Amino acid sequence: MEIGILGLGKMGKNLALNLIDNGHQVVGYDRNSDTVKGAEKEGVKGAYSLEELVNKLSPRRVIWMMIPAGAPVDDTLERLSSILDKDDIIIDGGNSNFNNTLRRNEFLKELGLHLVDAGTSGGVEGARNGACMMIGAEDDVFDYLEEVFRDVNVENGYLHTGPTGTGHFVKMVHNGVEYGILQAIGEGFEILHASDFDLDYKEIARVWNHGSVIRSWLMELTKNAFSRDPYLDDIKGVVNSSGEGLWTVEEALKLKVPVPVIANSLFVRYRSQKEENFTGKVIAALRNEFGGHKVEKK
C-alpha cells in the first residue's frame, strides 16, 4: 500500500523503514528538510511540504501522523482537512489524549474524512522491527488498513479496540499500568539497595526474568540498565512524565475508579522533578512550632 508518513523523527522514520521493509511505498514529509533528505537516502520518497505529501499520494490516501501530541496535531489536521479528498484516511500514531481524538473525529467526519487512532507501544526499536498497536477505527476503515497493521507489528501485536478514540484510550491505560509497574520495580531495587546485604542487581534482574512470576520485558531492560551501570551512579533520580500517566489518573478520577498505585507512581515522579518540597517545609515548620524540633536551614 502507499502510505504517507507525516513526521520523520525517531518514531516516524523507523515506522517508514519498517513499512518499506514490508513492501509498502512510503512518501515522507517533515518540517525539517534535512530530515527529509536523510530519509530519502534510506528509501523514503521525500516531500517538502504538506501539499507535496498529499499530491504525491493517490486517493484513497492514507496519511500516518507521527508528531507530538497537542497543538501540532490540531494544526496539522486543520491544514490537511482543506487539501485532502473525501474518504481519505488519517492515522494519528502519536500519544494524543483520547478526548482530543474523539473531538477531532467529530470535525473530520463531517468533512467525509476518516480518523484512525493507532496507540503505539514498543518504543523506537518496536517502530523499526515490530511494534504493538491499539487501533480505534470504523470497521471498514480498519479492514482497509489491516494488512498494514499486520505488517508493521509483531505477530499478534495489533488490536482493533473499537471505534475511533478507543485506540488512544486503551494506549493511555496501558501507559498508566506501565507507570505502576515501573514504580514497583524501582521500589524493589531501592529496598535491595538499602539493605546491608551486598547484592548484584544485574544478576537479580536476570534471575527474576527467568522462570519467576514477574518475568517481563521491563525486567530484561532492568538487567540491561544495571549491566551498563551496576549502581546507576551516573544517573539522577529525576523522572519525567509525558502526559499519559496524568491522563490515566484524570480519567480514573472522572470514572470514580480508585487508582492508588498509578496515582502514587505519578506523584513520585512529580516530587522527583522539583527542587523544592513545599509540603516538607510546612511540616518541618509545624514540628518546630509544637515540639521545638529543629528545622534544617537553607
Add this chain to the structure above:
Amino acid sequence: MEIGILGLGKMGKNLALNLIDNGHQVVGYDRNSDTVKGAEKEGVKGAYSLEELVNKLSPRRVIWMMIPAGAPVDDTLERLSSILDKDDIIIDGGNSNFNNTLRRNEFLKELGLHLVDAGTSGGVEGARNGACMMIGAEDDVFDYLEEVFRDVNVENGYLHTGPTGTGHFVKMVHNGVEYGILQAIGEGFEILHASDFDLDYKEIARVWNHGSVIRSWLMELTKNAFSRDPYLDDIKGVVNSSGEGLWTVEEALKLKVPVPVIANSLFVRYRSQKEENFTGKVIAALRNEFGGHKVEKK
C-alpha cells in the same frame, strides 16, 4: 504529693515546674549535674545520682521518667528495680513503644513494682502549663495518682485509657493521626503555593482557623509559622520522624488495617530525608532503555 522527676531536659524540667506550681514537692535528677543545679534554682530539690533520688523520696515512691525512649529506659528500669521498694510506682512519660511497655511491665510486676505509661502530648509548652496525657495503669494505681494528673494537664486533658501499655498505644496512634493531618495541611499549602494566584498564606491559615471545618491548634501554628516567614524561604523541606509514625504503621500492618494516609505521610518524610532517589534512578534508566528518554546525568 512527693514526686521524683528522672530526666530534667526540656520536657522533664517543665513538668517539674508545673508540678511545683500545683503544690507538689519535686525531687529532680539528671545525668548532667549542671542541669540539676539549674533546676535547683527554680525550686526543684536536686539529686545527683539515681540512688540519691530514691533516698530523698519516702515510700510509696513515685518516680516519673522523662527520658529518651529505647535503651535508656531499659537501663534505668534495670537499675531502679534493684533499689526501689515493693509497691513503688514508676511513670514512663516518654514516647516508648507500647510493646516495650508491655514487656517491661511483666518484669516489674514480678518485683512488686508498678509501671504506669503516661503518653504525653502538647509539646514543651504543654508540659509547663498544661499537657494532655493518655495513661495506662492498674485501676488502684491510677486512683492513687489521679490528683497529680489532674493538676499537670489542661482541664479534661487526661484519660485513664486502660491497663499498663494502653497509654503508650493510644499516644502512638495519636501521633500517627498527627502525621496524616500534618501532611494534609502541607499538601494544601503546596497547592496554594503552586497556583498562579497571589495568595497570603498566613491570612489563609488565619481564616481557616476561625469558623471553618478544619480549625485546629495545628492551623493556629500554621498561621504562626507563616507569620515568621511568609514563604518559608529559610527552611529546608526535610522532615524527620522520631518513631511513633513508624510504629503506628507497623502496628496497623500487623492488625491488617489499611492506613494509606498515615503510611504515605511517613513515606513522604523518608523521601525528604534522602539525598538520593534510587527508585527514580531505576525508572529513569528504564525509560531511557525503552523509549530513548534522556536521563539527567550527575
Add this chain to the structure above:
Amino acid sequence: MEIGILGLGKMGKNLALNLIDNGHQVVGYDRNSDTVKGAEKEGVKGAYSLEELVNKLSPRRVIWMMIPAGAPVDDTLERLSSILDKDDIIIDGGNSNFNNTLRRNEFLKELGLHLVDAGTSGGVEGARNGACMMIGAEDDVFDYLEEVFRDVNVENGYLHTGPTGTGHFVKMVHNGVEYGILQAIGEGFEILHASDFDLDYKEIARVWNHGSVIRSWLMELTKNAFSRDPYLDDIKGVVNSSGEGLWTVEEALKLKVPVPVIANSLFVRYRSQKEENFTGKVIAALRNEFGGHKVEKK
C-alpha cells in the same frame, strides 16, 4: 444592607436569618414556593420569582446565591444577567469549581455586573451563627460588602483572598485538606478498633481534644459521634464526596503537585461507594492462575 438570598435551602435560609439577626433586610426567593412561605414566617421578605426578587431590591442590588454548584448556577446567572442593572453584585456562596467562577466572571464583567465568590465553611450551623468565608472579589466590591461579611461570620472568620475566583479556589483546597484530615482520624480509630485492647473511643476523642497536638473542631465532632453511637454500629462505612476533593486532586495534577494524602483519601471514598472491586477480581484471578490460590466465588 438590603440583600437578596437566592435559594432558601438549609444553608440559604440559615444565612438569611443570620443576616436578619445582624440588622440587614433580606428578600428571599426559592423555586419551591412553600419554602418561601416558611421563610416569610421567620422574617424574610418573600419573592416568588427571580423577577420579583430583583424588583424588590433597589440598585445597587446584592444577590447572594445559595444553590447547588454546576448547571443551576449557570442557568441562574444567564437569567439574572438579563434582568439586573449595571454594577449590581452577585455573590456565589456555593461550592462552585473556581474554573467555572473564572469563566462566569468573564461573561458577567462584560455586562458590567460583578461576581463575588464566597467559599463558605462551617456547615449549616455556621451559616446560622457565624461561618467562615473565603471571598474572591474586586477590591472596591469587597469594600462595599465587607460589613456584611463581618456580620455573618465568626470573628476573624472572613478573608478577601484576592480577585474573583480565588475565594472558591481557596475553599476548594480547604476541602481537600479536610479530606486528608478526616481520613487520618478515621485510620487512627480503625487501628484502635482493631487492637486487642478494650478502649473507649468517645473518651479518647475527648482527651485528644484537650491539650494535645491534634485538638480540633473535627476531634470535638468525633467525640460527639461516638457519644451517640459508641462503636458506630448503626452506620455503613460508605463515604460520599461532593466534588471539591476531586477538584483539588485534579488541580494538583495540573500543577504537578504530589498530593498522596488527599488523593488516597479520595480513593478510599470511591472504593467505599462501590459494590464491586474489579481490581480485586483481576488480582484474585491472577493469583489463581500462577499460584493456584483459591478465589472466592460469588
Add this chain to the structure above:
Amino acid sequence: MEIGILGLGKMGKNLALNLIDNGHQVVGYDRNSDTVKGAEKEGVKGAYSLEELVNKLSPRRVIWMMIPAGAPVDDTLERLSSILDKDDIIIDGGNSNFNNTLRRNEFLKELGLHLVDAGTSGGVEGARNGACMMIGAEDDVFDYLEEVFRDVNVENGYLHTGPTGTGHFVKMVHNGVEYGILQAIGEGFEILHASDFDLDYKEIARVWNHGSVIRSWLMELTKNAFSRDPYLDDIKGVVNSSGEGLWTVEEALKLKVPVPVIANSLFVRYRSQKEENFTGKVIAALRNEFGGHKVEKK
C-alpha cells in the same frame, strides 16, 4: 545426587518429580502417609518418619524442606538438628521470612549443619518443569549443590544471591514487586471496565503482551483469566496475602525506604478482606456531624 524431600504437597511433590526427571534419586517424606504412598507410585522412594528419611539418605545428606513457613520450619529444624550428622545440608525451599532464616542459620551453624535458603518462584507449574530460585548459601555449599539447581530451574533461572538469608530476602522483595505489578494491572483493567467504551479485556491483554512495553508473564495470565471468564463475573474481589508483601513493607519501613506502591497494594488487599470499613464509618459519621450529610444506615 541423592536428595531428601521433606513435605510432598503441591510444591514438594512437583519438585521431587522434577528432580527425578533430571536423574536424581529422591527420598520423600510427608506427615501424611497417604501422600507418601501417592508419591511412591511416581518414582519417589518413600519415608514414613523423619528418622526414616534421614536413615535412607547417606551422608553428606541434602534435605530439601517444602513446608509452610513459620512454626513448622522451626519444629522440623529442631528435630532434624538432633538426628543429622555434621556437615549435612538443609535447604529451606519455602517462603520463610529471611530474618528467621538468619536466626536459624546461627543455631544450625553451631551444630556444624548448613542451611541454604532457596526462595522459589514460578508457582506449582514451575516446580514441576523449571522454576526460578534465589539461593542464599555459603560458597562451597552452593558449589556442592549447583548442579541440582541447574537441573530443576529454567535456563538462567537460578542465582547464588549471597550468604544464607539473602535467598529469602531477594525472594521477599520479588514478591513485594509482584504485589505492585498485580495492583497496577488490576487498576488498569478497572479503568477499562468503568469506561463507556465496549472493550474486550481478553483481547487487550493479548495485544498488551505482544510487542508492548508491559509485556510479561502476568499479562499472559491476564489473557488466560479473561479467556475463562470475560468479565470475571464469578469471582469475588477479595485478595488474600500470604506474608511476603507484608514483610517487604515492614523491611522497607525499617530501612526508611519509601514504598508507596507496594504498601498501597497491600492496603487494597487488606481492605478487600474486611466486611466492615471502620475508617469509612468514622468519616461518614463526621460528615453527618458537620455538614448534615446523610449516613447510610445498616
